[in-house]
Amino acid sequence: MEILRVEDLCKTYGKGETEVKALNHVSFSVEKGEFVAIIGASGSGKSTLLHILGGVDRPNSGKVYIDGTDIYSLNNDELAIFRRRQIGLIYQFYNLIPILNVEENISLPVLLDGKEVDAGRLNEIVDTLGLRDRVKHLPNQLSGGQQQRVSIGRSLMNTPAIILADEPTGNLDSKNSKEILELLKFSNKKYNQTIIMITHDQELALEADRILTIDDGCIVKNEKIR
Amino acid sequence: MNILKKLTLKYLKQNKKRTIVTIIGIILSGAMISAVATLAVSFQQFMLKVEIANSGNWEAMYENVEQDKVKYLEDNVKFSEVMKMLQIGMAQNPYSDEHFLYIKAYDEKALENMALTVERGRLPQNNKEICISASFFDGNDNEPKIGDTITLSMGNRISSDGYELISAPEEEGETFNVTGQKTYTICGIISRPDFEKSSDPFNGGVTLLDSSDISENSKWDVAVNVKRVHSIYEDSEEIAENLGLYPDTNAEENVYPITYNTSVLLYKGVNGTNGFNEMLYSVCGILILIIMVGSIMVIYNSFAISVQERKKQFGMLSSVGATKKQIQKSVLYEGFVLGCIGIPIGILAGIGGIGITIRIVGELLKSIINQGNWTLELVISWPTIVIAIILMALTIYFSVRLPAKRASKITPIEAIRQTDDIKEVNRKKIQTPKWIRKVFGIEGELALKNLKRSRKRYRTTVISLIISIVLYVSVSGFVGYLFTGFNSMYVNPEYDYIIPYSLYSDADTVEKEQIQNFEQEIKQTERIEKISYLYKYITTATIPKEKIDPRLQEEFSNDANFFSPPKMKTVLIKYLLIS
Ligand SMILES: Nc1ncnc2c1ncn2[C@@H]1O[C@H](COP(=O)(O)OP(=O)(O)O)[C@@H](O)[C@H]1O
Ligand SMILES: [Mg+2]
Numbered sequence: 001m002e003i004l005r006v007e008d009l010c011k012t013y014g015k016g017e018t019e020v021k022a023l024n025h026v027s028f029s030v031e032k033g034e035f036v037a038i039i040g041a042s043g044s045g046k047s048t049l050l051h052i053l054g055g056v057d058r059p060n061s062g063k064v065y066i067d068g069t070d071i072y073s074l075n076n077d078e079l080a081i082f083r084r085r086q087i088g089l090i091y092q093f094y095n096l097i098p099i100l101n102v103e104e105n106i107s108l109p110v111l112l113d114g115k116e117v118d119a120g121r122l123n124e125i126v127d128t129l130g131l132r133d134r135v136k137h138l139p140n141q142l143s144g145g146q147q148q149r150v151s152i153g154r155s156l157m158n159t160p161a162i163i164l165a166d167e168p169t170g171n172l173d174s175k176n177s178k179e180i181l182e183l184l185k186f187s188n189k190k191y192n193q194t195i196i197m198i199t200h201d202q203e204l205a206l207e208a209d210r211i212l213t214i215d216d217g218c219i220v221k222n223e224k225i226r
Numbered sequence: 227m228n229i230l231k232k233l234t235l236k237y238l239k240q241n242k243k244r245t246i247v248t249i250i251g252i253i254l255s256g257a258m259i260s261a262v263a264t265l266a267v268s269f270q271q272f273m274l275k276v277e278i279a280n281s282g283n284w285e286a287m288y289e290n291v292e293q294d295k296v297k298y299l300e301d302n303v304k305f306s307e308v309m310k311m312l313q314i315g316m317a318q319n320p321y322s323d324e325h326f327l328y329i330k331a332y333d334e335k336a337l338e339n340m341a342l343t344v345e346r347g348r349l350p351q352n353n354k355e356i357c358i359s360a361s362f363f364d365g366n367d368n369e370p371k372i373g374d375t376i377t378l379s380m381g382n383r384i385s386s387d388g389y390e391l392i393s394a395p396e397e398e399g400e401t402f403n404v405t406g407q408k409t410y411t412i413c414g415i416i417s418r419p420d421f422e423k424s425s426d427p428f429n430g431g432v433t434l435l436d437s438s439d440i441s442e443n444s445k446w447d448v449a450v451n452v453k454r455v456h457s458i459y460e461d462s463e464e465i466a467e468n469l470g471l472y473p474d475t476n477a478e479e480n481v482y483p484i485t486y487n488t489s490v491l492l493y494k495g496v497n498g499t500n501g502f503n504e505m506l507y508s509v510c511g512i513l514i515l516i517i518m519v520g521s522i523m524v525i526y527n528s529f530a531i532s533v534q535e536r537k538k539q540f541g542m543l544s545s546v547g548a549t550k551k552q553i554q555k556s557v558l559y560e561g562f563v564l565g566c567i568g569i570p571i572g573i574l575a576g577i578g579g580i581g582i583t584i585r586i587v588g589e590l591l592k593s594i595i596n597q598g599n600w601t602l603e604l605v606i607s608w609p610t611i612v613i614a615i616i617l618m619a620l621t622i623y624f625s626v627r628l629p630a631k632r633a634s635k636i637t638p639i640e641a642i643r644q645t646d647d648i649k650e651v652n653r654k655k656i657q658t659p660k661w662i663r664k665v666f667g668i669e670g671e672l673a674l675k676n677l678k679r680s681r682k683r684y685r686t687t688v689i690s691l692i693i694s695i696v697l698y699v700s701v702s703g704f705v706g707y708l709f710t711g712f713n714s715m716y717v718n719p720e721y722d723y724i725i726p727y728s729l730y731s732d733a734d735t736v737e738k739e740q741i742q743n744f745e746q747e748i749k750q751t752e753r754i755e756k757i758s759y760l761y762k763y764i765t766t767a768t769i770p771k772e773k774i775d776p777r778l779q780e781e782f783s784n785d786a787n788f789f790s791p792p793k794m795k796t797v798l799i800k801y802l803l804i805s
Binding site: 051054056057076077080081082083084085087089091093095096097098099100104108109111112113114154 | 228229230233236237240539542543544545546547548549550551552637638639641642
């Protein structure tokens with residue numbers, strides 16, 4: 001089943017001489033439960049693509065369908081609610097709320113929805129991520145790897161249609177990077193969770209089901225690994 | 227609790243310094259608003275008190291009420307207080323045959339509330355004692371004294387054609403029909419009571435009401451205070467109609483025999499205003515508006531900084547799926563929380579502050595004003611407090627609205643890009659002159675660069691400081707003016723002598739010269755501190771007869787001089803005020 005379809009996305013920054021074509025007619029699609037890696041040189045447009053997939057930035061033209069919904073036909077508030085329920089975002093710099101503890105940070109998408117936190121799901125995630133003895137800690141009391149695990153937890157909490165991760169290991173040492181990748185793969189298997197991950201680490205990319213290579217705003221390679 | 231509210235509270239707790247500064251801003255603004263409002267209300271109540279002391283603590287008076295109708299008034303639920311005055315009747319003046327004495331018996335409440343001012347002696351304590359209007363004693367050769375007993379012939383003034391006269395001026399051929407005798411002991415001398423007009427042919431006497439004086443034919447004047455003062459005119463007429471107190475048939479309009487204490491009612495804000503209320507309220511309104519505008523700018527600045535500081539947080543929340551509305555609400559909630567803390571403290575501080583001011587100034591005023599023993603007192607009224615709360619809520623709302631909107635517009639991208647802050651800086655903008663480093667060292671240069679970088683924040687801080695100072699000065703100026711204005715109402719302007727001078731423009735120059743010489747002389751006199759001149763021009767003019775209203779033409783047609791003054795004249799009256 002197709003969970004994500006991208007049609008002819010274009011995005012330019014700036015005007016005139018300083019104009020940058022960050023995305024240049026990008027199209028592809030992703031099946032449910034797939035683990036896709038996107039690789040490319042720095043400045044090739046990976047983050048731009050991910051932001052547009054995640055509904056946090058708008059394209060100049062083109063369409064993005066997530067689970068059948070054309071997300072840019074939604075208004076801002078609808079898009080925010082859609083993002084909260086259907087998209088999990090993971091960033092290089094974790095982007096946790098510094099004054100909320102681990103538990104609260106993980107529960108944030110549910111809390112923003114004004115819903116009761118499902119204690120069973122929270123416990124399961126906390127245990128899976130190995131954060132059991134850290135639930136009451138604040139982000140600045142955690143290591144980088146632990147913080148990234150919290151942000152993975154947050155992205156999983158609402159069982160979204162798709163998880164988008166922008167260089168989730170970019171700020172971590174190799175041991176922690178391995179661990180994070182393992183966790184992503186684990187949730188991909190366990191929950192049949194669709195994941196798109198940006199990396200410029202060739203080795204990590206090889207762990208994915210498919211690799212998209214992007215250069216100068218264009219998808220230049222689309223190879224299935226397994 | 228909602229996660230965003232929780233987040234806001236946590237943020238406020240973590241940034242105690244900024245939170246406290248904002249709360250102080252709110253407190254100051256609340257204090258200023260409530261101080262101005264409370265001072266205005268206190269003044270207004272003080273003026274009302276003085277007015278009540280002058281014209282009595284009553285609102286409406288039903289006149290000539292018959293005995294069988296008094297009970298209806300006494301039991302009326304619309305009244306909060308009923309004061310009864312029994313008409314005892316007219317008496318001949320035993321010391322002079324020109325004036326009469328008109329006596330009323332007041333009940334205890336009437337004695338207390340009808341603004342009787344005892345000049346000497348005391349008020350009557352039984353129906354054998356009487357207080358008499360001071361003017362009664364003028365020109366009486368063998369003046370009675372307090373403690374004297376007088377025996378009066380009571381009766382009616384009857385005109386030559388047989389009507390009873392009360393207030394009518396003495397007529398030729400009127401007679402006095404004696405119906406009985408009454409003996410009173412004079413217990414006090416009072417200023418002219420309410421029912422005695424200066425044009426009346428009688429003086430007033432007041433005794434205490436005793437049930438033995440009441441008969442079937444008794445007539446009363448009943449003064450009342452009502453519960454709902456704003457509908458007093460409608461309610462009173464309705465009562466008069468129910469009572470069968472019919473409009474005076476002689477009068478052109480349907481006027482019921484009711485007298486209103488209009489000066490007191492005006493201070494109570496019924497039917498229009500007198501100049502005082504209007505002035506007080508408009509000045510207060512303008513002042514409060516200025517305070518609000520100033521406060522909005524100061525408090526806005528505070529919230530703008532808060533939003534700036536939390537920019538990243540809002541972006542993150544947005545990326546996790548917080549809607550614009552949710553983010554906007556969370557900033558508004560911050561304003562709500564700070565308001566809940568700041569407003570009550572501010573209002574209490576304002577009332578407390580003005581309370582202390584009034585204490586001090588009131589004592590000073592008391593020693594200056596010869597208006598009896600009313601002091602300016604702090605009046606705390608619920609409506610004032612409620613209005614102050616509403617105004618403060620509006621102030622905070624208008625301060626927070628814009629920062630809240632701005633916060634909701636922050637995109638997740640802005641939060642994701644860590645380097646945002648640095649990127650924005652324009653190199654040229656933060657260049658500093660070389661001498662700065664020489665004079666202030668590298669620290670000074672960095673400080674200036676920082677100021678330049680956050681130029682906007684720096685500017686708003688300076689602006690809000692200036693606004694605070696301007697506000698403080700204008701509020702204290704207002705308070706000062708109020709007291710000075712009040713002084714000049716009740717205390718004479720500051721001069722010791724006044725020398726009026728009249729100068730006719732057609733007078734010969736010699737007179738002018740004389741006056742100039744005189745002025746010169748005064749100027750040179752020792753121990754004169756200050757001379758002020760007050761000019762007043764009075765001009766007469768010739769008006770053609772046909773330009774005058776025909777009704778007046780009739781009136782003046784015989785007076786030839788009126789229409790043809792010999793010469794146009796300008797009179798210059800010059801006052802020299804000397805201190
Ligand atoms: N907000 C922006 N304004 C201008 N140019 C931008 C902006 N964001 C990204 N770009 C440009 O778009 C291109 C793609 O950027 P990005 O998607 O961040 O690349 P990657 O993540 O692959 O390193 C780059 O040339 C970058 O400079
Ligand atoms: Mg990138």
